[in-house]
Amino acid sequence: MTDMEREEQAGGHVAVILGTRPEAIKLFPVIAALREEAGLRVTVIATGQHREMLDQVLAMADIVPDHDLAVMQPGQTLDALTARLVTGIGSVLDSEKPDRVVVQGDTATAMCGALAAYYRQIPVAHVEAGLRSYNIYHPWPEEVNRKMVGAIADMHFAPTETAAQALRNEAVDPASIYVTGNSVIDALHLTHARVAAEPDLVQAIQPVLDRHAGKRIILITTHRRENFGAGLDHILDAVTELAQLPDVACILPMHLNPNVRPFVEERLASIESVSLVEPLDYPSFTWLLWHSYLVLTDSGGLQEEAPAFGKPVLVMRETTERPEGIDAGTARLVGTDRAKILAETHALLKDEAAYLAVARASNPFGDGAAAGRIRTVITASLAGKSVAN
Incomplete structure (x- = not known):
């Protein structure tokens, strides 16, 4: 048995898909938390939907993607981008065969990552689930992207109780919804502490x-x-x-x-x-x-x-x-x-x-511990266990 096979047998294999600067910011604490889990294999797939801005965050977080699709082209339409994302991510999923896919937010990368996983019957975890404006053109196209991910995902990490309730109102199984706080607060505090130490x-x-x-x-x-x-x-x-x-x-x-x-x-x-x-x-x-x-x-x-x-x-x-x-x-x-x-x-x-x-108003978006909560739920699921929500 190879080392990789031992890892997969012990803890499973998670693919984290990101492509924009905001996704990288909100997912780097989650990636770090998952990588702390013994025996869990974590594959990072970068689409390059934002190029320079994405690379800045990945470099700061010491994350080197396992796959970089470099999908962006000058003047690319949203439908052309969508086609390139679905086929590009799908090809990587075919070769990697992860047990679970993790996407974040409301980008074209998140929506297409979830869709490509769905086509392969790979379960999807959605970080920052349940945000709704209830207007499909504001924000556009993000409102629909996020709702499409929500329709596919079987694990919903809502940043707030309001977001969780929006999902329940859409008949999402309450047992699949976890209120974690927003991982961007984790990223903000981690980065600010690092700046204090390294001016x-x-x-x-x-x-x-x-x-x-x-x-x-x-x-x-x-x-x-x-x-x-x-x-x-x-x-x-x-x-x-x-x-x-x-x-x-x-x-x-x-x-x-x-x-x-x-x-x-x-x-x-x-x-x-x-x-x-x-x-x-x-x-x-x-x-x-x-x-x-x-x-x-x-x-x-x-x-x-x-x-x-x-x-x-x-x-x-x-x-x-x-x-x-x-x-x-x-x-x-x-x-x-x-x-x-x-x-x-x-x-x-x-x-x-x-x-x-x-x-001085209290921040409703979290306490900086979202990534750990997300890791707990994902790793328990891979081990065939459940976590109370």
Whole structure:
């Protein structure tokens, strides 16, 4: 019997599929936790749906994928990407024959990974299951991607009770749902602790922070497809006005998407109190978040990360699949209306009591121990045991 056969006999074989920066951030603690399990073989499949941004996180987490599909092509349509993902992941699953597949979130990689596994009757575990906006076009196409994964998975790791209840409302077997917290909080705390021990990790952002010393930093991210065009114009109008405040600086890590980047550069590059920076490695991003006063974003993950550091979040979307932040008071929906973005931002900048009410609200997204809970359920399942949920 080979060493690999002994491992498979002792603990099974799990394939973890990821392709984007957010997936890598939220899955690296899970991968690390699974790899701590004696006898468990863990195969990492990277699709390369995000290239540079994915590689940054994997390098930071010391993860070398066992397979890298490099699926992205310039100007690729969503259906072309989907076809390449399903066939590429399927080919790897045929050769690896894992006992279980793990996917995360709502990306094309997650949806196609789950579909390819389903075609081979390999059970699927879904990390960050149950998030719903109840609008298939906001976020687009993520809302449908996530629901499709949920229809396939037999193991649902919901980050919150709200997400778990959404699954129960869709008649998902309650015995298959586990409330774990969100693994992004694990990633955030692990990375922040590492930065504290290794300050050289944040050399990419520290000079920018030094340049704006003494000012309140507004961290801004924007990349959503549904905001392309008029929505992005309104966001940039608001940022332009906020940048005129004498005690405020805006730092915007630029997304690589050609539907976003050129417009951001054209509108903001010449403004002294705005720093446009290249996509940041995760340590630098966590350091920037730590030093920010508040966050303006249309991202999903930042709605979870910012409250862990006590940073108010204004969500520049019409809906969110993370209503827990709104309910807890850590985030507010402002959409892409310029006037509303400005009004809500000014309120937080001018009214300390209003700011502290948001900054001190309890983070509903977890305690930093999600990865261990996920490992416990997966390894018990492979051993033919069950875990109470």
